[in-house]
Amino acid sequence: MEMFLILPVLCALTLLLLIGGRDAKQPNIVFMVADDYGWNDVGFRNPDMITPNIDKLAYEGVILNQSYVQPLCTPSRNAFMTGVYPFKAGLQHGVLFPQQAACSPFNKPFLPQYLKKLGYETHAMGKWHLGFCKWECTPTYRGFDSFYGFYQGAEDYYNRTVDGGKDFRDNKQPIMPDTTIYSTYVYADRARKVISQHDKSKPFYLYFPFQSVHQPIEVPVSYENMYSNIKNEGRRKYSGMVTAMDDLVGNVTAALKENGMYDDTLFIFTSDNGGWPLYHGNNYPLRGGKVTIYEGGTRATAFISGKGLEKTGYTYNGMMHAVDWMPTILSAAGGTPEKDIDGIDQWDSLRTGAPSKRTEFIYNLDDMNPPFEGHAAIRVGDYKLIEGYPGPYPGWYKPETETINLETKKDETNITDNERYAKHGNVESLGRELYNLKDDPYEHNDLSLSHLDIAEELSKKMAEYHKQMIPANFPNNSAAANPNNFDGYWSPGWC
Ligand SMILES: *[C@@H]1O[C@H](CO)[C@@H](O)[C@H](O)[C@H]1NC(C)=O
Numbered sequence: 001m002e003m004f005l006i007l008p009v010l011c012a013l014t015l016l017l018l019i020g021g022r023d024a025k026q027p028n029i030v031f032m033v034a035d036d037y038g039w040n041d042v043g044f045r046n047p048d049m050i051t052p053n054i055d056k057l058a059y060e061g062v063i064l065n066q067s068y069v070q071p072l073c074t075p076s077r078n079a080f081m082t083g084v085y086p087f088k089a090g091l092q093h094g095v096l097f098p099q100q101a102a103c104s105p106f107n108k109p110f111l112p113q114y115l116k117k118l119g120y121e122t123h124a125m126g127k128w129h130l131g132f133c134k135w136e137c138t139p140t141y142r143g144f145d146s147f148y149g150f151y152q153g154a155e156d157y158y159n160r161t162v163d164g165g166k167d168f169r170d171n172k173q174p175i176m177p178d179t180t181i182y183s184t185y186v187y188a189d190r191a192r193k194v195i196s197q198h199d200k201s202k203p204f205y206l207y208f209p210f211q212s213v214h215q216p217i218e219v220p221v222s223y224e225n226m227y228s229n230i231k232n233e234g235r236r237k238y239s240g241m242v243t244a245m246d247d248l249v250g251n252v253t254a255a256l257k258e259n260g261m262y263d264d265t266l267f268i269f270t271s272d273n274g275g276w277p278l279y280h281g282n283n284y285p286l287r288g289g290k291v292t293i294y295e296g297g298t299r300a301t302a303f304i305s306g307k308g309l310e311k312t313g314y315t316y317n318g319m320m321h322a323v324d325w326m327p328t329i330l331s332a333a334g335g336t337p338e339k340d341i342d343g344i345d346q347w348d349s350l351r352t353g354a355p356s357k358r359t360e361f362i363y364n365l366d367d368m369n370p371p372f373e374g375h376a377a378i379r380v381g382d383y384k385l386i387e388g389y390p391g392p393y394p395g396w397y398k399p400e401t402e403t404i405n406l407e408t409k410k411d412e413t414n415i416t417d418n419e420r421y422a423k424h425g426n427v428e429s430l431g432r433e434l435y436n437l438k439d440d441p442y443e444h445n446d447l448s449l450s451h452l453d454i455a456e457e458l459s460k461k462m463a464e465y466h467k468q469m470i471p472a473n474f475p476n477n478s479a480a481a482n483p484n485n486f487d488g489y490w491s492p493g494w495c
């Protein structure tokens with residue numbers, strides 16, 4: 001019975017695509033995700049930073065003032081793809097280590113799979129970090145027509161090696177671009193290539209999760225020299241990395257212009273989490289940074305710009321969350337998002353400047369013990385409740401001039417469980433904090449005792465979300481992943 005109903009519809013759709021060609025209303029979409037990029041690391045907020053290309057797009061579009069992501073990158077990436085909170089997908093911490101036999105769950109299609117059905121050509125380049133233990137986990141099996149980049153969470157910007165394995169692919173093929181060339185140049189070349197070779201009768205989607213500005217802190221000296229006023233070497237190099245990334249953005253917009261695609265392109269730019277204080281990212285005056293649940297770890301540098309926006313040139317203060325990008329982008333592309341996801345389609349709000357459709361969200365729910373990242377927090381209206389361990393960098397850090405005054409210089413992602421137990425104990429042992437973010441966006445005044453009723457209400461709400469959580473898939477490392485089994489490259493084929 002169903003067959004008879006579905007077949008005629010499919011045939012009609014195919015016919016439409018064949019004869020109709022490109023739907024003029026469908027924009028090209030370029031979704032750029034900067035890695036570990038701080039709130040205070042962009043020219044439109046901090047005049048010391050040189051980011052003319054990012055600033056131009058942002059000023060011509062809409063700067064997003066309350067666009068939230070999760071405190072660690074992989075959950076945000078999963079959210080961008082599926083519109084579902086990773087803690088409901090069994091992926092709270094994501095795939096952090098290269099040897100984990102896990103990847104983003106298969107229970108939800110990825111955004112590019114929907115976009116392909118709408119006629120888009122879909123390309124990904126840069127950092128994947130959603131798992132690669134089998135081919136089904138990798139980008140060209142999850143909706144992307146092409147992929148160019150690396151599967152892991154970070155690597156050297158020249159030798160493209162991490163944890164003893166090489167990591168670079170052109171689609172499925174392991175390759176090694178010239179190791180004397182800094183990676184942003186390599187990606188700029190590829191971006192120019194996919195843009196110029198794009199079949200202009202189809203809409204174009206580029207998912208571009210930058211390697212920049214994640215550690216290792218490396219940049220050609222010409223970029224570092226643009227910040228010779230900064231005495232701290234790490235901050236000087238990091239700032240250079242930011243400008244190299246900005247040049248990459250400039251190369252993408254230039255290529256789109258050269259190919260007559262720019263005017264039809266919608267740009268989305270966001271960081272995946274806050275800047276990482278230990279590696280010179282800066283979120284001042286926001287509190288904390290990457291891995292913490294404070295605003296500095298979770299409030300992204302973000303904007304939307306270009307085709308389809310009706311109100312531009314201002315800062316939008318409505319709430320947006322990482323899970324909203326999937327339905328929002330799908331909607332901008334002319335699609336209809338599924339109803340059973342966490343993400344909210346915010347396209348109309350962003351397009352016209354109307355109030356956000358979102359009034360609450362979960363910052364994170366992660367029961368890992370001992371804690372690795374900020375444990376749990378919820379936002380409802382102006383209030384934010386944090387429960388348990390908030391994460392490793394709880395302070396307010398100004399951009400480094402001479403030195404940085406961090407609570408600890410030790411990288412907490414690289415200490416043993418015993419060391420973490422000794423430091424933080426149980427995830428839930430550090431109590432509660434309540435902030436009114438409207439009056440106190442920098443989280444100075446804990447109201448958890450003076451506004452006990454509000455704290456209780458938010459706590460109950462978070463407990464409801466907690467009930468929907470499914471156990472994280474966070475396996476031990478697998479020796480079978482060893483790159484020596486795969487010609488020295490981190491490769492699928494071990495799960
Ligand atoms: C790649 O560069 C890193 C420095 O970031 C270095 O530690 C590593 O040994 C290099 N690996 C290879 C294979 O050259």
Ligand SMILES: *[C@@H]1O[C@H](CO)[C@@H](O)[C@H](O)[C@H]1NC(C)=O
Pocket residue numbers: 053184185188247248249250251254
């Ligand atoms: C492209 O990037 C290069 C450096 O990689 C830079 O010199 C050049 O200015 C960029 N082009 C544009 C149009 O931004």
Ligand SMILES: *[C@@H]1O[C@H](CO)[C@@H](O)[C@H](O)[C@H]1NC(C)=O
Pocket residue numbers: 411414
């Ligand atoms: C992680 O810890 C190991 C062992 O203590 C050390 O050799 C390595 O340099 C550390 N890596 C980072 C990125 O801190």
Ligand SMILES: *[C@@H]1O[C@H](CO)[C@@H](O)[C@H](O)[C@H]1NC(C)=O
Pocket residue numbers: 065315316317437441
């Ligand atoms: C952006 O957010 C900050 C911090 O909450 C706030 O002080 C500022 O007024 C907001 N800007 C706009 C234009 O709403």
Ligand SMILES: *[C@@H]1O[C@H](CO)[C@@H](O)[C@H](O)[C@H]1NC(C)=O
Pocket residue numbers: 476
């Ligand atoms: C993971 O490793 C820990 C510590 O080495 C061990 O106790 C545990 O049994 C391992 N879990 C699995 C599923 O192998």
